[in-house]
Amino acid sequence: MRPQSTRSAPNPRGGCAIAVGTEHAPARGNDAGSPAPDQAQLEAARKRAHRRKLSKNWSLFILFAGPNILLILAFIYYPLFSNMYYSTLDWRLGARTATPVGLDNYITFFTSPSGQEVWRVTGIFTLGAVAGSMILGLLIALVLNKRIPGRTAARTAVFSPYVLSGVGVALVWDFIFDPNRGALMHLLAVFGIESPSWKLDADWNLVMVIIVYVWKNLGYCAVVFLAGLQSVPRDLIEAAMIDKAGAVRRFFSIVLPLLTPTVFFLLVTNIIFSMTNAFDILRTMTPTGHGTNTIIFEIYLQSFGQYQRAGYSAAIAVVLFFTLFLITAVQLRYVERKVHYQ
Amino acid sequence: MTQRPTSTPAQNPGLIAPKSRVRHRGELARAFSRQNLVDTLLTGYLPILIALMVIVLPLAWMISSSFKPPHEIITLNPTLLPQEPTTENYAAVADRVPLLTVLGNSIYVTVIGSSIKVLLAITTAYALVFIRVPGANLIFLGILVALMVPPEVSMLPNYLTITSLGGYNTLWGIILPGLGTAFGTFLLRQHFKALPKELFEAAELDGAGHLRKLFQIAVPVSMPAIATVALVTVVNEWNNFLWPLIIVDRAEKMTLPVGLNLLQSVEQLTSSYGILMAGAVMVIVPMLVIFAMLQRYIVAGLTQGAVK
Numbered sequence: 001m002r003p004q005s006t007r008s009a010p011n012p013r014g015g016c017a018i019a020v021g022t023e024h025a026p027a028r029g030n031d032a033g034s035p036a037p038d039q040a041q042l043e044a045a046r047k048r049a050h051r052r053k054l055s056k057n058w059s060l061f062i063l064f065a066g067p068n069i070l071l072i073l074a075f076i077y078y079p080l081f082s083n084m085y086y087s088t089l090d091w092r093l094g095a096r097t098a099t100p101v102g103l104d105n106y107i108t109f110f111t112s113p114s115g116q117e118v119w120r121v122t123g124i125f126t127l128g129a130v131a132g133s134m135i136l137g138l139l140i141a142l143v144l145n146k147r148i149p150g151r152t153a154a155r156t157a158v159f160s161p162y163v164l165s166g167v168g169v170a171l172v173w174d175f176i177f178d179p180n181r182g183a184l185m186h187l188l189a190v191f192g193i194e195s196p197s198w199k200l201d202a203d204w205n206l207v208m209v210i211i212v213y214v215w216k217n218l219g220y221c222a223v224v225f226l227a228g229l230q231s232v233p234r235d236l237i238e239a240a241m242i243d244k245a246g247a248v249r250r251f252f253s254i255v256l257p258l259l260t261p262t263v264f265f266l267l268v269t270n271i272i273f274s275m276t277n278a279f280d281i282l283r284t285m286t287p288t289g290h291g292t293n294t295i296i297f298e299i300y301l302q303s304f305g306q307y308q309r310a311g312y313s314a315a316i317a318v319v320l321f322f323t324l325f326l327i328t329a330v331q332l333r334y335v336e337r338k339v340h341y342q
Numbered sequence: 343m344t345q346r347p348t349s350t351p352a353q354n355p356g357l358i359a360p361k362s363r364v365r366h367r368g369e370l371a372r373a374f375s376r377q378n379l380v381d382t383l384l385t386g387y388l389p390i391l392i393a394l395m396v397i398v399l400p401l402a403w404m405i406s407s408s409f410k411p412p413h414e415i416i417t418l419n420p421t422l423l424p425q426e427p428t429t430e431n432y433a434a435v436a437d438r439v440p441l442l443t444v445l446g447n448s449i450y451v452t453v454i455g456s457s458i459k460v461l462l463a464i465t466t467a468y469a470l471v472f473i474r475v476p477g478a479n480l481i482f483l484g485i486l487v488a489l490m491v492p493p494e495v496s497m498l499p500n501y502l503t504i505t506s507l508g509g510y511n512t513l514w515g516i517i518l519p520g521l522g523t524a525f526g527t528f529l530l531r532q533h534f535k536a537l538p539k540e541l542f543e544a545a546e547l548d549g550a551g552h553l554r555k556l557f558q559i560a561v562p563v564s565m566p567a568i569a570t571v572a573l574v575t576v577v578n579e580w581n582n583f584l585w586p587l588i589i590v591d592r593a594e595k596m597t598l599p600v601g602l603n604l605l606q607s608v609e610q611l612t613s614s615y616g617i618l619m620a621g622a623v624m625v626i627v628p629m630l631v632i633f634a635m636l637q638r639y640i641v642a643g644l645t646q647g648a649v650k
Contacts, residue, residue, distance in 0.1 A: 060473050064473065148390075176403065215400070
């Protein structure tokens with residue numbers, strides 16, 4: 001719509017390199033020509049040199065960082081602000097005209113039944129995804145923390161789903177969940193349980209995508225937990241062993257309290273990830289968003305699904321951004337950075 | 343939780359003298375005692391085995407099913423391995439979508455996109471750390487905030503921008519909006535900041551400029567960190583789904599994840615799961631191979647980038 005800011009994106013490399021060269025040359029000439037200067041002259045020269053150095057640094061800085069900064073401005077910051085503008089419009093994607101409606105889109109999102117359904121689904125998905133991957137991840141990390149051969153290979157295997165395409169993973173699980181031909185149906189039949197018809201029911205749909213998300217994500221939690229566990233001082237645990245504290249007692253009295261920063265860190269990142277990273281699984285397993293329209297999915301469905309309500313979609317995007325901003329602010333405020341960045 | 347109180351002595355020898363090579367007979371005997379072996383199996387290997395099965399079996403099932411003919415897919419008595427292995431599923435994928443073109447697009451987008459992103463991340467991080475200008479910290483803060491903006495938020499305006507630039511259904515339209523890199527810049531800036539200043543002093547005495555300091559000193563000593571950024575970028579570019587889904591609707595310009603999405607929408611029969619699994623293999627296996635070979639860098643990068 002307003003592409004001006006993006007036109008400047010191409011790399012200004014050539015132009016700036018020349019500017020640097022020409023600015024450097026007269027600088028030397030001036031310095032060489034000044035004969036035994038007094039204090040004031042010296043001061044002025046120093047100032048001039050400083051200014052030259054600064055402008056030379058600026059040219060270099062723009063040469064090095066400019067393209068990236070321009071791209072970030074054009075494709076991250078500009079969208080952020082134009083979304084705020086679009087969010088005040090009643091506007092269909094592709095339509096030439098739009099009606100300003102003030103904050104109506106926001107009010108609709110927070111008060112309409114369909115908007116509240118999005119919050120409900122997002123809440124359940126986030127809760128299930130975060131609790132599931134963190135609890136299972138911690139259990140796996142506790143096992144991998146033992147000194148047994150083969151644990152490095154096991155760690156690699158457990159982490160691997162995290163780097164795989166969400167679309168591919170979702171297709172595989174789609175097959176596994178098939179109530180008539182899927183592997184899970186066969187597995188449940190062994191125990192005499194009939195497979196639910198996952199796809200037909202909105203609630204089962206949500207359970208299904210949570211399971212797949214947890215499967216993909218728990219390796220990340222396990223590896224971060226493992227790093228946390230390995231930083232628990234061994235002498236503390238040995239002291240507890242000498243006091244004949246059992247493994248369960250050791251875990252709850254020593255390990256878990258020392259693990260609190262890791263738990264908090266994972267809690268925050270997992271909440272953010274589950275709100276932003278799940279789109280490919282959701283879209284592939286439940287293309288219409290039946291029971292699975294979390295906030296990111298809703299942004300997509302509203303503007304690019306059947307409704308084409310671009311203004312409403314933009315409002316949801318703005319709400320999502322500020323939600324994430326709030327969560328990150330809490331993290332920065334309350335989490336000690338050194339715990340994670342060493 | 344999975345550890346039981348009785349397992350207390352199990353790790354004792356290793357704990358007390360982790361590096362000693364000489365082990366006393368008593369300790370050895372204890373380490374191989376029946377009690378200890380049972381403990382290790384029950385609290386160590388058994389849970390690991392269960393975890394591994396949960397992780398590996400779905401992927402094994404995918405690969406196996408991709409070689410099964412339709413009647414082995416719909417059978418009520420499936421076998422783990424295909425009884426009559428066939429590659430017809432892969433041929434069927436190629437029949438429905440222009441497979442080689444789509445694969446080529448994915449490789450093109452991944453290679454070009456990642457190369458530019460990594461280069462931009464290196465130069466930006468270098469500028470932020472080594473080129474003194476007022477306000478550099480403010481710029482860094484701006485990049486940190488950008489790190490928090492998920493692609494879904496910028497999707498609609500970027501769609502309008504790229505469409506108006508004529509980038510709809512083009513590969514550059516897929517690549518361009520993702521090129522600005524906050525993640526790589528952040529990671530490399532932290533790394534460059536930790537480099538010892540002495541490294542650069544000798545070069546400065548020789549009159550080396552920033553370009554030489556960057557490419558002859560900073561980059562060579564930072565290869566592991568750069569590899570980490572590059573690999574994480576490659577993984578993300580390869581798996582990227584949302585943006586290519588929006589900006590492309592012609593099969594010849596699709597990347598693999600979007601091509602699979604198309605495949606899924608034309609294959610609705612139960613018997614066609616084999617074809618879908620063949621498609622899934624093509625998008626999953628390349629990343630599995632890269633991950634298996636270079637997991638150290640990838641894990642480091644993904645677990646370090648607190649806010650991706």
